[in-house]
Amino acid sequence: MAIKFSIEKELKGALGRAGTLETPHGVIHTPAFVAVGTKASVKALTPEQVKSLGAEVVLANTYHLYLEPGAKRVKSFGGLHKFMNWHGPLMTDSGGFQVFSLGTAYGRQVSKVARAQGNALDEDFFDVAPSLVKISENGVSFRSHLDGSLHYITPEKSIEIQHDLGADMIFAFDECTSPAEVFRYQEEALKRTHHWAKRSLDYHHSLIRANGGISGQALFGIIQGGREESLRKKSAKFIGNLDFDGFGIGGSFAKKDMETAVKWVNEILPKEKPRHLLGIGEPEDLFMGVENGVDLFDCVAPTRNGRGGTLYTSKGKINIKNAEFREDTGPIDFECVCSVCLSYSRAYLCHLYRAHEMLGGTLGSMHNLYFIINLVKRMRDSILDNTFPEFKKDFLKEYLSK
Amino acid sequence: MAIKFSIEKELKGALGRAGTLETPHGVIHTPAFVAVGTKASVKALTPEQVKSLGAEVVLANTYHLYLEPGAKRVKSFGGLHKFMNWHGPLMTDSGGFQVFSLGTAYGRQVSKVARAQGNALDEDFFDVAPSLVKISENGVSFRSHLDGSLHYITPEKSIEIQHDLGADMIFAFDECTSPAEVFRYQEEALKRTHHWAKRSLDYHHSLIRANGGISGQALFGIIQGGREESLRKKSAKFIGNLDFDGFGIGGSFAKKDMETAVKWVNEILPKEKPRHLLGIGEPEDLFMGVENGVDLFDCVAPTRNGRGGTLYTSKGKINIKNAEFREDTGPIDFECVCSVCLSYSRAYLCHLYRAHEMLGGTLGSMHNLYFIINLVKRMRDSILDNTFPEFKKDFLKEYLSK
Numbered sequence: 001m002a003i004k005f006s007i008e009k010e011l012k013g014a015l016g017r018a019g020t021l022e023t024p025h026g027v028i029h030t031p032a033f034v035a036v037g038t039k040a041s042v043k044a045l046t047p048e049q050v051k052s053l054g055a056e057v058v059l060a061n062t063y064h065l066y067l068e069p070g071a072k073r074v075k076s077f078g079g080l081h082k083f084m085n086w087h088g089p090l091m092t093d094s095g096g097f098q099v100f101s102l103g104t105a106y107g108r109q110v111s112k113v114a115r116a117q118g119n120a121l122d123e124d125f126f127d128v129a130p131s132l133v134k135i136s137e138n139g140v141s142f143r144s145h146l147d148g149s150l151h152y153i154t155p156e157k158s159i160e161i162q163h164d165l166g167a168d169m170i171f172a173f174d175e176c177t178s179p180a181e182v183f184r185y186q187e188e189a190l191k192r193t194h195h196w197a198k199r200s201l202d203y204h205h206s207l208i209r210a211n212g213g214i215s216g217q218a219l220f221g222i223i224q225g226g227r228e229e230s231l232r233k234k235s236a237k238f239i240g241n242l243d244f245d246g247f248g249i250g251g252s253f254a255k256k257d258m259e260t261a262v263k264w265v266n267e268i269l270p271k272e273k274p275r276h277l278l279g280i281g282e283p284e285d286l287f288m289g290v291e292n293g294v295d296l297f298d299c300v301a302p303t304r305n306g307r308g309g310t311l312y313t314s315k316g317k318i319n320i321k322n323a324e325f326r327e328d329t330g331p332i333d334f335e336c337v338c339s340v341c342l343s344y345s346r347a348y349l350c351h352l353y354r355a356h357e358m359l360g361g362t363l364g365s366m367h368n369l370y371f372i373i374n375l376v377k378r379m380r381d382s383i384l385d386n387t388f389p390e391f392k393k394d395f396l397k398e399y400l401s402k
Numbered sequence: 403m404a405i406k407f408s409i410e411k412e413l414k415g416a417l418g419r420a421g422t423l424e425t426p427h428g429v430i431h432t433p434a435f436v437a438v439g440t441k442a443s444v445k446a447l448t449p450e451q452v453k454s455l456g457a458e459v460v461l462a463n464t465y466h467l468y469l470e471p472g473a474k475r476v477k478s479f480g481g482l483h484k485f486m487n488w489h490g491p492l493m494t495d496s497g498g499f500q501v502f503s504l505g506t507a508y509g510r511q512v513s514k515v516a517r518a519q520g521n522a523l524d525e526d527f528f529d530v531a532p533s534l535v536k537i538s539e540n541g542v543s544f545r546s547h548l549d550g551s552l553h554y555i556t557p558e559k560s561i562e563i564q565h566d567l568g569a570d571m572i573f574a575f576d577e578c579t580s581p582a583e584v585f586r587y588q589e590e591a592l593k594r595t596h597h598w599a600k601r602s603l604d605y606h607h608s609l610i611r612a613n614g615g616i617s618g619q620a621l622f623g624i625i626q627g628g629r630e631e632s633l634r635k636k637s638a639k640f641i642g643n644l645d646f647d648g649f650g651i652g653g654s655f656a657k658k659d660m661e662t663a664v665k666w667v668n669e670i671l672p673k674e675k676p677r678h679l680l681g682i683g684e685p686e687d688l689f690m691g692v693e694n695g696v697d698l699f700d701c702v703a704p705t706r707n708g709r710g711g712t713l714y715t716s717k718g719k720i721n722i723k724n725a726e727f728r729e730d731t732g733p734i735d736f737e738c739v740c741s742v743c744l745s746y747s748r749a750y751l752c753h754l755y756r757a758h759e760m761l762g763g764t765l766g767s768m769h770n771l772y773f774i775i776n777l778v779k780r781m782r783d784s785i786l787d788n789t790f791p792e793f794k795k796d797f798l799k800e801y802l803s804k
Binding site: 039040041043044045046049064068069073076077083084085307326327329343344345347348350351352354355357358359361362363 | 441442443445446447448451466470471475478479485486487709728729731745746747749750752753754756757759760761763764765
């Protein structure tokens with residue numbers, strides 16, 4: 001086994017739990033927030049800064065790295081850890097989400113969280129021309145958004161790429177559907193995702209056998225099924241019964257559907273394996289996920305918001321570029337003890353963003369990432385000392401007060 | 403005296419020297435390269451990173467900070483050190499160079515080093531519309547390049563702003579001329595610069611007196627005179643005889659004129675005070691300056707080049723974005739021991755720049771700034787151990803070999 005997951009404590013009357021996830025590159029204390037490093041870089045931050053913020057694990061994107069600089073090239077350099085100088089635990093996704101964001105979802109105002117709810121979070125979502133993707137039973141053909149070249153990804157290809165990249169935890173190839181799709185399409189897509197999960201697992205095992213049975217990589221299967229109870233439960237049963245090391249909960253959600261979907265799935269998944277809610281990271285969603293048995297989260301929101309000047313505080317998000325902050329000598333958040341809040345004023349940050357200084361995006365990303373990582377750590381601590389319900393109530397009351 | 407300059411060793415048969423410059427915020431070992439933080443930020447770097455590269459002093463721009471966020475505002479926050487979280491020695495320039503870059507020089511292909519020589523280095527040079535500036539004997543009126551608002555800067559105003567900002571070393575207000583100007587204009591401009599120098603000094607002293615005689619700020623006078631021997635010598639004599647704490651050598655140079663101008667000036671300036679060659683920072687120019695008695699240099703080149711992907715190596719500059727580096731697993735420079743060269747490959751950096759990741763500009767700036775700061779440090783060491791001529795010869799032979 002490439003990883004070892006242990007549950008330390010469970011939440012009374014709910015699915016939540018605190019634990020540890022041992023990987024070949026170090027231990028993750030769960031629940032944990034995973035910093036996103038799409039193209040082998042957590043945007044605007046050095047790995048030293050990422051580590052200093054308390055991040056224990058980084059997720060990079062298979063689709064992006066496959067196109068540029070190429071998985072074989074990364075392999076020839078000694079793998080992704082060495083390439084990007086991140087020597088802690090590392091994950092790669094399967095590329096499946098890009099099938100969605102480049103294909104079915106394009107131009108439909110939906111992403112990880114439907115844009116109708118005002119919460120679109122995927123920063124690479126609107127980068128590309130429509131209809132670059134064609135899905136068949138065997139795999140997905142698509143044109144590169146970089147140079148228009150034609151590519152074909154199958155479950156086997158996704159696993160091969162992820163073996164070349166060499167992250168500690170990798171994901172089975174899946175199809176992510178839009179909540180706007182009809183039941184019939186959700187059902188078809190789920191069937192494909194399940195076939196692809198088996199093929200991903202089989203190929204992963206065959207590569208390990210070819211390597212003499214040795215592997216430092218854990219494979220997570222992905223549960224889909226959209227907003228449909230029957231499909232989510234079916235998927236959790238099917239994927240949960242396969243020999244995966246952990247699970248990802250995928251999908252594009254309408255915000256109101258997220259909690260039920262997570263609950264349906266986690267009530268069925270085998271409790272002794274870790275669960276990752278893919279692409280979700282707003283505070284209220286993190287509380288919901290943790291309470292309902294999610295161990296890992298990743299999301300581009302902290303760094304994307306950070307670059308744009310939207311900063312998290314204990315009283316909700318602020319846009320630091322607003323004129324009101326030009327004279328504000330206080331820190332971003334009085335309750336925060338990150339290195340940015342200890343050393344810089346809102347006025348200075350406001351100045352940096354207004355002056356288009358790159359340091360604004362760096363400091364904003366540092367604060368936001370710390371804020372979110374630390375928030376999930378505090379949830380973990382509150383599970384351990386039996387105060388999760390109070391912590392959730394108190395935090396959200398203040399956070400959502402405006 | 404706000405600063406104390408001591409010469410430790412002189413170069414035999416030349417004007418160069420190694421020394422220490424004590425300021426209220428720490429000691430600078432001279433000769434030294436000053437990192438440029440135009441708008442209260444060394445572009446793309448945190449102050450912690452700047453310090454870790456070995457930078458002992460930072461220079462910010464009066465003109466830019468006066469416009470945004472405003473000097474009174476910075477003062478109300480406790481001064482520039484606190485505002486930008488740089489607690490080491492800090493300089494501000496006088497705003498005089500912007501008179502040049504926004505006025506007479508605009509559209510004429512000249513900057514710190516004439517563009518005809520392919521070395522234009524001022525990154526804010528082409529930001530603005532022409533004819534924003536009008537120079538009179540009393541001062542300079544100009545329109546803000548940010549919002550078109552009208553401003554008027556006199557020597558007194560420049561000193562007042564620099565007192566509000568609160569850097570350890572500040573500069574007298576001057577007029578920088580283009581090498582393309584005729585002698586008659588150079589002579590007129592120099593006369594103005596000399597009048598302004600006296601007025602700057604008088605106002606500086608009056609502000610100190612008003613403060614009970616206490617000051618943590620040293621004032622440097624600026625020598626101008628273009629490429630004209632008679633004017634440079636006249637300026638060195640005039641400015642050198644005034645009660646300044648140190649001197650700046652200003653001007654826009656044709657590269658071939660730089661050495662003679664620096665020599666003319668430093669043969670005359672009082673030896674016991676520090677000298678700063680303003681806005682110059684290419685390796686060959688740094689050797690020339692150090693040999694000819696310059697103690698301080700500043701230049702945007704390391705960070706500007708770093709953001710653009712032009713990186714310094716011991717064998718000359720490279721453009722890291724070039725395709726040849728996509729497969730190159732070596733460091734930027736095998737002879738460099740900076741944190742970037744120790745941890746990242748050329749291939750990874752090439753990837754970051756091609757993928758438009760901000761981290762590319764950050765790591766490139768870190769390497770370049772380390773390279774230049776460390777180069778001047780090595781010049782200092784070679785003065786101390788009597789090996790400067792050999793070091794200069796060996797370094798430049800390799801650096802200029804391509």
